[in-house]
Amino acid sequence: MVQDASMAHRERVSDLHIDPLTWSMTTSEIGTVIAVASARGLVAVRIGADETALEREMAEEFGRSSLRRADDAMAGYLAALQAHALTGRATDLPLDPRGTAFQIQVWNALRRIPAGQTRTYAQVAAGIGKPTGARAVASACASNPIALAIPCHRVIRGDGSLAGYAWGLQLKERLLALEVQPQAA
Structure with a gap:
């Protein structure tokens, strides 16, 4: 069955709400970094200058009800991402990307x-x-x-x-x- 793009997008987005997601953000030399993770690994990482806009973008993408801020739980992810950005060092962070x-x-x-x-x-x-x-x-x-x-x-x-x-x-x-x-x- 062929699905239109909007239906496929809705199904992909709804898949993100199967398990609870945690998030946190930090400010770094490259800007504000916001990260969202499932129990399996990072689901999303965005970079920007405006913390409020990044929070709003994540809430719109994942739904506020499925997101829980967890600064302590996400600290390791954010530190590794920042080190990776500033040095290019490989990261073996667990990832949980959603895509085709x-x-x-x-x-x-x-x-x-x-x-x-x-x-x-x-x-x-x-x-x-x-x-x-x-x-x-x-x-x-x-x-x-x-x-x-x-x-x-x-x-x-x-x-x-x-x-x-x-x-x-x-x-x-x-x-x-x-x-x-x-x-x-």
Whole structure:
């Protein structure tokens, strides 16, 4: 049965409410970071400048009734995300992304791109066995629900230029620069 996009979206969103979600936020050098997690792992990470707007966005996406603020429980996630953003160090945080099979395949491929390196949309597509799927990879990157831990900022255009980052091209450029800086031991 073929479903229209709005029906598929409603079903995907309703799936998020199956288990309780916890959330917290922190302010860091890259902006305010808000994280939402299920019992299985991170479901969403967003970056912004306005705490109120980020809270409202999460409430609209997940429904206030399914969200519970848990600063202590989320502290480890937020610390790891911040360290990852500032150093590019790999993170083995448990993730619970919600998406299509193709999106999850792309997001898993993005997690294998080493810090300080980039791949083109076409290279990612070829790497997952879809050599003509660069546009579909770009779409999956644009749908990435877990900023930083799924490093879509490491994906660039075929000509080497930066393109499309939900949290702004300036932040994408900054994250890439932070990853190539030598880190103090």
